[in-house]
Amino acid sequence: MLPIKMYSHLINISQYLYKCHKCLFLLIFLVCLGFIDGTCAIAENLNNSSGDIIKQPPAEITVSLGTAAGELKFEPNFLEFQSGKWYKLVLTNPSPVKHYFTSKDFADAIWTQKVEAGNVEIKGMIHELELKPGAEAEWVFVPLKTGKYNLRCTIPGHSEAGMKGEIIIKS
Numbered sequence: 482m483l484p485i486k487m488y489s490h491l492i493n494i495s496q497y498l499y500k501c502h503k504c505l506f507l508l509i510f511l512v513c514l515g516f517i518d519g520t521c522a523i524a525e526n527l528n529n530s531s532g533d534i535i536k537q538p539p540a541e542i543t544v545s546l547g548t549a550a551g552e553l554k555f556e557p558n559f560l561e562f563q564s565g566k567w568y569k570l571v572l573t574n575p576s577p578v579k580h581y582f583t584s585k586d587f588a589d590a591i592w593t594q595k596v597e598a599g600n601v602e603i604k605g606m607i608h609e610l611e612l613k614p615g616a617e618a619e620w621v622f623v624p625l626k627t628g629k630y631n632l633r634c635t636i637p638g639h640s641e642a643g644m645k646g647e648i649i650i651k652s
């Protein structure tokens with residue numbers, strides 16, 4: 482990360498400082514400055530790369546957990562994402578009972594930026610979301626690993642009654 486010019490500059494300084502033991506700490510200080518500079522450059526690169534994805538608004542997909550009539554199903558029950566794209570998955574529960582959006586392997590195959598529900602924003606790994614009747618949550622993420630993943634509601638009897646689906650991440 483350090484420009485070569487800066488390294489040779491540091492070597493020149495070190496040769497000079499070698500004669501002066503008392504100034505050794507100054508050399509260490511300068512080397513440390515170099516490391517800080519290198520770390521900053523990496524952070525800047527990361528910001529730039531994620532910035533490229535986040536420049537566009539996320540593609541929005543809404544999934545209903547159950548229906549207002551009380552049917553036990555996801556609507557739609559088939560979701561397709563493209564790896565490397567930015568998505569906002571809006572989950573709603575219009576039904577009279579609570580439901581889960583559970584797809585552990587899918588959750589492991591994406592990078593979650595945040596989950597927003599009410600006035601709360603949750604950052605970090607998310608594996609499962611529980612939505613109470615009338616609740617809404619937004620899951621913002623970037624799919625990373627292609628594959629086919631199972632989706633289900635983990636409340637006893639719900640997936641058996643049809644509350645399951647499939648998620649695909651394609652390249």
Ligand SMILES: [Cu+2]
Nearest residue numbers: 580581634639
């Ligand atoms: Cu359910």
